[in-house]
Amino acid sequence: MAEITKRSDDYSRWYQDVIAAAELAENSPVRGCMVIRPNGYAIWENIQRTLDDKFKELGHVNAYFPLLIPKSFLAKEAEHVEGFAKECAIVTHHRLKQVTVDGKTTVVPDPDSKLEEEYIIRPTSETVIWDAYRKWIQSYRDLPLLINQWANVMRWEMRTRMFLRTTEFLWQEGHTAHATAEEGRAETLQMLEAYRWFAEEILAIPVLPGPKTENERFAGAVETFSIEAMMQDNKALQAATSHDLGQNFAKAFDVKYQDAEGKVEHVWATSWGMSTRIMGALIMAHSDDNGLVLPPRIAPTKAVIVPIWKNDEEMAQMCEAARDLAAKLSPVVGTVHVDDRDKMRPGWKYGEWERKGVPVRLELGPRDLAGQQVMMAARHDRKKQPVGFAVLADAVQAELERIQTDLYDAAITRRRENTHVVDSWDAFTDLYTKGDGGFALAHWCGGGDCEEAIQQKTKVTIRNMPFERDETPGECVHCGKPSIGRVVFAQAY
Amino acid sequence: MAEITKRSDDYSRWYQDVIAAAELAENSPVRGCMVIRPNGYAIWENIQRTLDDKFKELGHVNAYFPLLIPKSFLAKEAEHVEGFAKECAIVTHHRLKQVTVDGKTTVVPDPDSKLEEEYIIRPTSETVIWDAYRKWIQSYRDLPLLINQWANVMRWEMRTRMFLRTTEFLWQEGHTAHATAEEGRAETLQMLEAYRWFAEEILAIPVLPGPKTENERFAGAVETFSIEAMMQDNKALQAATSHDLGQNFAKAFDVKYQDAEGKVEHVWATSWGMSTRIMGALIMAHSDDNGLVLPPRIAPTKAVIVPIWKNDEEMAQMCEAARDLAAKLSPVVGTVHVDDRDKMRPGWKYGEWERKGVPVRLELGPRDLAGQQVMMAARHDRKKQPVGFAVLADAVQAELERIQTDLYDAAITRRRENTHVVDSWDAFTDLYTKGDGGFALAHWCGGGDCEEAIQQKTKVTIRNMPFERDETPGECVHCGKPSIGRVVFAQAY
Numbered sequence: 004m005a006e007i008t009k010r011s012d013d014y015s016r017w018y019q020d021v022i023a024a025a026e027l028a029e030n031s032p033v034r035g036c037m038v039i040r041p042n043g044y045a046i047w048e049n050i051q052r053t054l055d056d057k058f059k060e061l062g063h064v065n066a067y068f069p070l071l072i073p074k075s076f077l078a079k080e081a082e083h084v085e086g087f088a089k090e091c092a093i094v095t096h097h098r099l100k101q102v103t104v105d106g107k108t109t110v111v112p113d114p115d116s117k118l119e120e121e122y123i124i125r126p127t128s129e130t131v132i133w134d135a136y137r138k139w140i141q142s143y144r145d146l147p148l149l150i151n152q153w154a155n156v157m158r159w160e161m162r163t164r165m166f167l168r169t170t171e172f173l174w175q176e177g178h179t180a181h182a183t184a185e186e187g188r189a190e191t192l193q194m195l196e197a198y199r200w201f202a203e204e205i206l207a208i209p210v211l212p213g214p215k216t217e218n219e220r221f222a223g224a225v226e227t228f229s230i231e232a233m234m235q236d237n238k239a240l241q242a243a244t245s246h247d248l249g250q251n252f253a254k255a256f257d258v259k260y261q262d263a264e265g266k267v268e269h270v271w272a273t274s275w276g277m278s279t280r281i282m283g284a285l286i287m288a289h290s291d292d293n294g295l296v297l298p299p300r301i302a303p304t305k306a307v308i309v310p311i312w313k314n315d316e317e318m319a320q321m322c323e324a325a326r327d328l329a330a331k332l333s334p335v336v337g338t339v340h341v342d343d344r345d346k347m348r349p350g351w352k353y354g355e356w357e358r359k360g361v362p363v364r365l366e367l368g369p370r371d372l373a374g375q376q377v378m379m380a381a382r383h384d385r386k387k388q389p390v391g392f393a394v395l396a397d398a399v400q401a402e403l404e405r406i407q408t409d410l411y412d413a414a415i416t417r418r419r420e421n422t423h424v425v426d427s428w429d430a431f432t433d434l435y436t437k438g439d440g441g442f443a444l445a446h447w448c449g450g451g452d453c454e455e456a457i458q459q460k461t462k463v464t465i466r467n468m469p470f471e472r473d474e475t476p477g478e479c480v481h482c483g484k485p486s487i488g489r490v491v492f493a494q495a496y
Numbered sequence: 497m498a499e500i501t502k503r504s505d506d507y508s509r510w511y512q513d514v515i516a517a518a519e520l521a522e523n524s525p526v527r528g529c530m531v532i533r534p535n536g537y538a539i540w541e542n543i544q545r546t547l548d549d550k551f552k553e554l555g556h557v558n559a560y561f562p563l564l565i566p567k568s569f570l571a572k573e574a575e576h577v578e579g580f581a582k583e584c585a586i587v588t589h590h591r592l593k594q595v596t597v598d599g600k601t602t603v604v605p606d607p608d609s610k611l612e613e614e615y616i617i618r619p620t621s622e623t624v625i626w627d628a629y630r631k632w633i634q635s636y637r638d639l640p641l642l643i644n645q646w647a648n649v650m651r652w653e654m655r656t657r658m659f660l661r662t663t664e665f666l667w668q669e670g671h672t673a674h675a676t677a678e679e680g681r682a683e684t685l686q687m688l689e690a691y692r693w694f695a696e697e698i699l700a701i702p703v704l705p706g707p708k709t710e711n712e713r714f715a716g717a718v719e720t721f722s723i724e725a726m727m728q729d730n731k732a733l734q735a736a737t738s739h740d741l742g743q744n745f746a747k748a749f750d751v752k753y754q755d756a757e758g759k760v761e762h763v764w765a766t767s768w769g770m771s772t773r774i775m776g777a778l779i780m781a782h783s784d785d786n787g788l789v790l791p792p793r794i795a796p797t798k799a800v801i802v803p804i805w806k807n808d809e810e811m812a813q814m815c816e817a818a819r820d821l822a823a824k825l826s827p828v829v830g831t832v833h834v835d836d837r838d839k840m841r842p843g844w845k846y847g848e849w850e851r852k853g854v855p856v857r858l859e860l861g862p863r864d865l866a867g868q869q870v871m872m873a874a875r876h877d878r879k880k881q882p883v884g885f886a887v888l889a890d891a892v893q894a895e896l897e898r899i900q901t902d903l904y905d906a907a908i909t910r911r912r913e914n915t916h917v918v919d920s921w922d923a924f925t926d927l928y929t930k931g932d933g934g935f936a937l938a939h940w941c942g943g944g945d946c947e948e949a950i951q952q953k954t955k956v957t958i959r960n961m962p963f964e965r966d967e968t969p970g971e972c973v974h975c976g977k978p979s980i981g982r983v984v985f986a987q988a989y
């Protein structure tokens with residue numbers, strides 16, 4: 004077991020070390036693609052289940068659209084092609100043929116199998132989905148159309164980091180169609196709120212919801228909203244986006260409906276997505292120098308019981324007692340694992356479950372069993388206390404809730420401490436060069452050129468314009484022109 | 497609403513019509529790829545949930561491996577490359593660039609973005625997974641490794657049919673590693689049994705489990721097992737496969753483990769999969785000339801309530817009563833839908849829910865409400881009966897069980913009636929030219945050449961060598977040589 008680098012020594016290595024130590028993922032031989040290992044995938048399954056339930060509660064259904072997109076589809080929406088016809092995987096042939104070169108057999112793309120029109124692996128599915136919607140939507144009775152897709156997508160990234168930016172990633176993408184602009188906007192905001200709920204209530208990550216600037220809009224959207232989180236290194240991470248697409252895709256793919264009065268009009272659209280990137284946010288938001296820390300509501304294993312013994316007889320006895328406890332606990336608190344592995348010391352096991360982020364550990368030795376109690380330890384603050392068998396389920400449940408609350412509180416305290424009202428360019432540049440960075444609430448003129456100049460000089464970007472913000476006009480922190488109020492600046496992942 | 501072609505008129509068009517009428521899927525503009533519509537995907541979600549629970553109950557965990565496979569990986573296992581380095585999607589470039597030709601802007605693969613080594617989109621993931629297993633397996637303590645993946649895969653098919661054979665399809669692929677040959681074989685058979693259970697108990701499709709012939713083995717397997725079902729047109733459909741891979745992939749990717757005594761050896765492997773192809777089997781197994789018929793255990797909606805009214809006052813009253821009933825029924829029987837759509841006649845609604853395969857329909861009119869009863873109709877045999885509100889949940893539950901049993905019984909009767917013991921080449925060819933086809937239980941010499949000759953002459957293949965079969969030797973139905981016993985022949989999808 005390799006050591007985990009300390010956050011204070013090298014935050015970026017610490018992140019990688021935590022992922023390795025908790026066996027969440029690893030790099031693959033495929034450029035920029037990762038393997039999501041079972042421990043990591045179990046978290047993603049919980050994310051999927053929770054989001055999927057929420058989407059369905061809000062009236063959405065799932066469907067599946069093709070992985071490949073005809074090249075010409077991309078070009079149908081002018082801004083979309085600008086945004087996505089760049090770094091993407093292009094399929095040009097459909098057959099390999101074996102050839103022998105210098106007595107060695109190898110395979111090459113068969114020139115006879117060159118495609119008439121190339122396909123790209125979907126970077127996002129608006130085009131292929133709106134092509135289908137044209138056939139599905141005729142009347143106002145077909146609206147709203149509320150569809151979500153769970154899928155893999157691919158964007159050929161040059162600089163990749165596990166979960167945060169990978170060439171292939173997993174996500175869900177919602178694509179809805181509505182009869183009016185107002186309904187489309189309401190859906191966009193409803194889904195943004197669903198993501199805020201999920202980030203804050205389930206992942207214990209406080210986020211700022213609000214619109215992005217025009218420069219940062221999704222290619223083809225009339226308005227893009229995001230939720231923005233702060234990581235432990237004070238950088239921002241965009242945790243999800245929800246786009247109001249107006250009639251852009253309906254017009255590009257000629258999707259019209261007839262209303263109750265017989266009038267024919269293009270429909271209004273939204274799209275919204277959350278990806279495996281959120282796993283990176285989850286890892287970075289709460290983990291510490293001992294490894295992964297998970298909020299109980301998303302942790303696949305809620306508690307681990309480590310039986311302690313000195314000889315074979317005790318081993319059998321302790322393991323049996325541990326399994327009994329687990330059987331009683333699981334229906335109440337969720338999955339409880341018994342670590343009955345032989346030939347490993349309890350201390351070694353404690354370390355392993357700490358690295359893997361199981362929220363609660365229960366230690367059970369012969370003396371505990373005699374006293375009908377266990378020693379309960381919390382992963383995040385290492386607090387330990389004895390708990391009697393009779394009240395164990397309630398105690399573990401309460402402890403899980405305490406952990407969930409503590410993690411959220413710590414994150415929001417950290418964000419408050421690292422959010423600064425900044426009113427001069429000197430203070431702004433100092434914050435990001437000499438200071439600790441974080442969120443700067445600063446006036447901005449609303450100009451895209453000014454926004455770009457700030458980014459070029461400082462690598463700081465406008466994360467979004469939070470719904471809850473100070474809109475009192477002032478002077479732009481960079482150019483001094485009249486501002487549209489304070490927006491959130493930060494260096495970002 | 498287009499008419500559904502009768503099975504007796506054109507079975508193949510009937511199949512397509514049922515898919516269209518039930519809104520399960522449609523062809524896409526991407527060659528050989530389909531769009532799985534919400535009604536179809538809801539069934540797939542139930543399949544996923546049920547199989548996934550079963551896999552986990554048997555100790556498996558999920559993970560995710562890259563979509564793309566380096567070309568060279570395929571070549572590592574000699575038979576595997578023969579089998580899969582054929583029709584596949586090949587990624588050769590990673591960037592599109594805009595060019596203007598005759599004043600028109602278009603996008604083309606940027607020659608500067610040509611990849612050094614091409615990737616293929618996974619046709620199956622043995623290679624990329626075994627490359628990872630090399631890093632994960634060192635000791636007997638790491639075994640068994642029991643991993644499953646839910647993923648999309650792609651095989652460039654020339655002749656495609658929705659669900660049955662599509663270029664892209666969805667599936668699960670299990671990939672396990674074991675310390676001994678015996679354990680590997682036991683896992684292979686255990687998963688085959690899991691598939692048999694799923695097909696028979698959940699989908700109500702009787703299947704024959706057994707090994708495939710050597711000719712039909714998975715590329716790289718030492719033994720392939722399948723479950724084979726009979727469709728209503730008497731053709732066979734391979735519903736799932738489970739492969740004993742021996743040490744082939746472990747040797748190709750150099751995956752070794754050290755046993756408790758310190759001896760180092762290659763591990764033993766299995767892989768097994770079920771795909772969206774099973775949706776084709778499910779549709780064909782039970783549906784009729786009125787549309788889709790679904791076994792209740794896999795149906796997303798168990799029952800639909802159709803309220804009947806003559807005026808607005810009645811409408812409000814009936815819809816409210818229907819919603820009350822649904823709220824009481826759902827916790828007991830599963831999802832119950834209320835069709836409260838205005839401006840559609842009850843008869844039209846009945847037809848729609850018949851086409852969509854909802855197992856039970858409950859009709860509720862003013863007179864029914866006055867008598868505190870509904871009219872309950874079964875989709876598959878159209879039997880109708882009045883049921884009092886007081887006993888409705890139990891009655892619907894019992895009706896769903898009756899339907900499940902009926903569908904299985906009908907399928908197994910059909911299979912029995914269309915399974916023939918055939919002892920001469922004339923009788924064999926007559927069965928598949930003049931007769932109705934079906935399963936032929938006939939003697940086979942065990943020779944691959946003979947098997948191929950039979951296929952060339954009659955398009956009939958050996959489906960598998962069922963575990964439960966007559967192993968008394970006889971004379972091969974084709975060449976007359978001594979046989980290995982009777983195997984199952986059929987024309988197949």
